Amino acid sequence: MTGTRRTTPAGTPPAAARAAFRAGTAVPTAGWSPGFTQTNLVAVPRAWAWDVLLFTQRNPRSCPVLDVTEPGATTTPLAPGADLRTDLPRYRVWRDGQLAGEPTDVREHWREDLVAFSIGCSFTFETALAAAGVPLRHVEQGRNVPMYVTDRPCRPAGRVHGPLVVSMRPVPAHLVPTAVEVTARLPAVHGAPVHVGDPGALLAGSLDVPDFGDAVAFEPGDVPVFWACGVTPQAAVMASGVPFAITHAPGHMLVTDVPDSAHQLGSPT
Amino acid sequence: MTGTRRTTPAGTPPAAARAAFRAGTAVPTAGWSPGFTQTNLVAVPRAWAWDVLLFTQRNPRSCPVLDVTEPGATTTPLAPGADLRTDLPRYRVWRDGQLAGEPTDVREHWREDLVAFSIGCSFTFETALAAAGVPLRHVEQGRNVPMYVTDRPCRPAGRVHGPLVVSMRPVPAHLVPTAVEVTARLPAVHGAPVHVGDPGALLAGSLDVPDFGDAVAFEPGDVPVFWACGVTPQAAVMASGVPFAITHAPGHMLVTDVPDSAHQLGSPT
Numbered sequence: 001m002t003g004t005r006r007t008t009p010a011g012t013p014p015a016a017a018r019a020a021f022r023a024g025t026a027v028p029t030a031g032w033s034p035g036f037t038q039t040n041l042v043a044v045p046r047a048w049a050w051d052v053l054l055f056t057q058r059n060p061r062s063c064p065v066l067d068v069t070e071p072g073a074t075t076t077p078l079a080p081g082a083d084l085r086t087d088l089p090r091y092r093v094w095r096d097g098q099l100a101g102e103p104t105d106v107r108e109h110w111r112e113d114l115v116a117f118s119i120g121c122s123f124t125f126e127t128a129l130a131a132a133g134v135p136l137r138h139v140e141q142g143r144n145v146p147m148y149v150t151d152r153p154c155r156p157a158g159r160v161h162g163p164l165v166v167s168m169r170p171v172p173a174h175l176v177p178t179a180v181e182v183t184a185r186l187p188a189v190h191g192a193p194v195h196v197g198d199p200g201a202l203l204a205g206s207l208d209v210p211d212f213g214d215a216v217a218f219e220p221g222d223v224p225v226f227w228a229c230g231v232t233p234q235a236a237v238m239a240s241g242v243p244f245a246i247t248h249a250p251g252h253m254l255v256t257d258v259p260d261s262a263h264q265l266g267s268p269t
Numbered sequence: 270m271t272g273t274r275r276t277t278p279a280g281t282p283p284a285a286a287r288a289a290f291r292a293g294t295a296v297p298t299a300g301w302s303p304g305f306t307q308t309n310l311v312a313v314p315r316a317w318a319w320d321v322l323l324f325t326q327r328n329p330r331s332c333p334v335l336d337v338t339e340p341g342a343t344t345t346p347l348a349p350g351a352d353l354r355t356d357l358p359r360y361r362v363w364r365d366g367q368l369a370g371e372p373t374d375v376r377e378h379w380r381e382d383l384v385a386f387s388i389g390c391s392f393t394f395e396t397a398l399a400a401a402g403v404p405l406r407h408v409e410q411g412r413n414v415p416m417y418v419t420d421r422p423c424r425p426a427g428r429v430h431g432p433l434v435v436s437m438r439p440v441p442a443h444l445v446p447t448a449v450e451v452t453a454r455l456p457a458v459h460g461a462p463v464h465v466g467d468p469g470a471l472l473a474g475s476l477d478v479p480d481f482g483d484a485v486a487f488e489p490g491d492v493p494v495f496w497a498c499g500v501t502p503q504a505a506v507m508a509s510g511v512p513f514a515i516t517h518a519p520g521h522m523l524v525t526d527v528p529d530s531a532h533q534l535g536s537p538t
Binding site: 049050053054057058065068070158187 | 318319322323326327334337339427456
């Protein structure tokens with residue numbers, strides 16, 4: 001554990017951030033290695049991978065896939081040198097759709113038949129929003145972004161189904177168009193919002209009671225803006241009763257070596 | 270076969286175009302139902318579908334997937350009422366990577382385990398190029414667009430591998446930026462070019478000898494512009510020796526009910 005106190009999130013290159021997490025630092029990755037893409041992790045057995053890959057293809061707003069491994073592989077070209085079993089700060093282990101643990105290392109849980117999906121994360125577009133002058137209320141208030149399970153079903157794929165999960169950010173009314181334009185240019189990290197204003201048309205419950213993350217306070221003139229969220233595949237793992245899965249713990253992402261700029265529309269793929 | 274002579278391509282709605290093809294009209298679909306998306310078809314056995322889906326995910330420029338069927342299904346939400354086995358004007362049947370026939374109806378070849386991929390086609394971005402004032406030399410010259418097998422390998426997926434195939438359009442030098450901008454906004458139909466000018470850096474052979482389609486004449490000041498091409502998955506079927514596959518015949522696409530405008534960046538998905 002020596003050395004982990006020396007790292008400051010914003011000044012840490014991705015490989016050093018991963019080394020710190022590998023060594024035991026178990027904190028959310030918001031603010032770590034700014035400018036580099038962070039990703040959601042979902043690993044499922046090969047026998048379920050077709051359904052999950054098809055689910056992501058049919059729901060690209062919520063599940064923008066940046067990489068898929070060969071079965072059993074523990075590396076990704078998004079982060080050369082990284083070990084997917086150790087280099088995230090915290091994981092979730094799922095059995096039959098139920099949460100079975102939140103370890104900081106999943107080497108003992110990994111299976112030879114696991115296929116790991118790396119899915120784009122809204123941290124990337126938050127950098128772009130901030131650069132465009134759109135305030136991020138949850139960051140100002142030191143909270144995690146609020147996330148809500150909607151009544152809107154995703155398009156199912158075989159045995160995999162579940163609701164759309166959205167993240168919500170209050171945006172000053174005059175900056176809503178900017179927020180839409182900036183994120184529309186980033187389809188690999190959820191793209192444009194799916195809904196603006198009128199929470200009652202999207203959610204059964206109250207904005208004050210998010211399903212994940214923290215409630216966030218509105219400033220006068222703020223409008224709620226909703227984006228498809230990378231927690232959607234985790235909700236599908238739960239809803240579908242996938243027999244076994246490993247995901248990141250919410251907010252505890254894989255920090256990759258891919259610069260955020262790679263996701264601007266038209267960049268080479 | 271009665272009635273097929275009454276249809277005029279440009280004035281035919283998609284459902285009527287498909288009905289004409291189902292009735293036996295076996296012509297290329299260029300110019301049919303303008304403004305509606307046409308797609309490439311690749312159907313492979315379920316046992317190969319994972320590798321093919323992963324191949325498309327890893328090569329999104331050449332293989333932008335618009336729909337994937339459940340095994341055995343012969344319909345697609347892209348074209349309600351269409352039968353994928355009859356409604357394209359001409360097909361190709363492949364056995365062990367070898368062309369085994371070019372029928373106009375594949376009902377007798379279809380299998381219960383086939384998974385059908387509908388893949389975006391450059392016909393969509395040609396409409397956008399023309400609307401932006403970029404001349405289409407192959408259309409002016411009444412030829413099929415020239416396509417070339419490059420030396421550049423696609424990123425493989427399991428047993429599926431193959432070279433990148435590109436289409437080439439001569440573009441006046443001062444309109445090259447426009448051509449890039451217009452197509453960059455359409456990532457679901459190949460997006461921005463992959464290469465501009467300098468054919469020798471991309472191709473082993475001459476522009477005068479395309480691997481598919483027709484050679485096209487350059488006007489003075491034209492620059493060759495290369496886009497990733499939807500024939501790439503067909504080349505992968507060949508290169509990988511897939512035991513059985515059904516595809517469209519080049520230029521004989523599925524005419525869908527999806528308006529081209531649906532592929533503009535930021536449209537709902």
